[in-house]
Amino acid sequence: MSLQPTEPQPNTNLYRSLQYYQKGVLKPEAWFRIVEHDYTQLIAAMNWAHIFPEQNTDFQLLDIGCGTGRFPTMLQSQLPTDLRIQYDYLDPSHFCLATCQQALQPPFLPRHGWQTTLEHAQDILISGTYDVAWAIQSLYCLEHVNLHIALTQLMDALHPIRGTACLVLAKREAFFPQVHQMFYEHCIEQKPPPYLTAESVVTALKEMGVRNVIRELPCTHIISLREELLLEQYLQQSVMDTMPLRQWRQHPRLRHFLDAHRHNDSFHFPNPYWLILGVPSTSGETGKHRLHNYLSTVTPPP
Numbered sequence: 001m002s003l004q005p006t007e008p009q010p011n012t013n014l015y016r017s018l019q020y021y022q023k024g025v026l027k028p029e030a031w032f033r034i035v036e037h038d039y040t041q042l043i044a045a046m047n048w049a050h051i052f053p054e055q056n057t058d059f060q061l062l063d064i065g066c067g068t069g070r071f072p073t074m075l076q077s078q079l080p081t082d083l084r085i086q087y088d089y090l091d092p093s094h095f096c097l098a099t100c101q102q103a104l105q106p107p108f109l110p111r112h113g114w115q116t117t118l119e120h121a122q123d124i125l126i127s128g129t130y131d132v133a134w135a136i137q138s139l140y141c142l143e144h145v146n147l148h149i150a151l152t153q154l155m156d157a158l159h160p161i162r163g164t165a166c167l168v169l170a171k172r173e174a175f176f177p178q179v180h181q182m183f184y185e186h187c188i189e190q191k192p193p194p195y196l197t198a199e200s201v202v203t204a205l206k207e208m209g210v211r212n213v214i215r216e217l218p219c220t221h222i223i224s225l226r227e228e229l230l231l232e233q234y235l236q237q238s239v240m241d242t243m244p245l246r247q248w249r250q251h252p253r254l255r256h257f258l259d260a261h262r263h264n265d266s267f268h269f270p271n272p273y274w275l276i277l278g279v280p281s282t283s284g285e286t287g288k289h290r291l292h293n294y295l296s297t298v299t300p301p302p
Helices: 013-020 028-045 070-078 094-103 144-157 175-186 198-207 228-239 252-259 281-294
Strands: 058-064 084-090 108-114 132-136 164-170 211-224 266-279
Touching: 028 070, 028 211, 028 228, 028 266, 070 094, 084 094, 094 108, 132 144, 144 198, 164 198, 164 281, 175 228, 175 252, 175 266, 198 211, 198 266, 211 228, 211 281, 266 281
Parallel strands: 058 084, 058 132, 084 108, 132 164
Antiparallel strands: 164 266, 211 266
């Protein structure tokens, strides 16, 4: 593992991510107790037999922002056992890289793990390599100023004919980006930029001429009022900060914002996501046809 990114400034989301995504700070099991159904919906939304057809047994895959490897862990049982998927993965967190490598099981074969981010990966990504590149809930910290260069590098890394990008992000209206913005407006002196959202990514892809389709996944995260520790861990990971729940409640606007999501004996946090699939412009009509084969239904373009 190599290519540690330049130390980011304290007022960036990447800096906060590196501080939070460490052993002893990150609580992945608590997080996935709440969001695992999001991944179940995502897996059910895609036709994996078309993405990894059995007549081809060797594939090249890039995981951008691999995290702890929960998504491939959940997906592996849905795939034929005779597939061989060479798995390259990158993440700015050394802890996440090591955890993901340990989690990967056949048909995913870990190959290269790079400690970097997509916008800093120009020296490692080889043009035209990957059949699939996915970024599953991992682009939120990408600065808007770097969005086009990051997406250009992503699309260039795909095989020009059969390559497919799979991106999953929350919509602008979702709780996830909203609570992030509100938290930093009221609790932290040096506030980072807003999280990147799905709408910004789709706009950038259109400007680049990338053919894409969208499937909206209407996810809601539900936490009982009795599970205060779980609520605290969920909020902390949402904003990448370890501030205790009791301090959240000392800020009137944060307290009112959370209370607005109370329904009877639980909190309901709506987090609609867009599953975005894109192909290089070089794939032509074949690429457009593939996109619609990959999804059982699509959401009309915005």
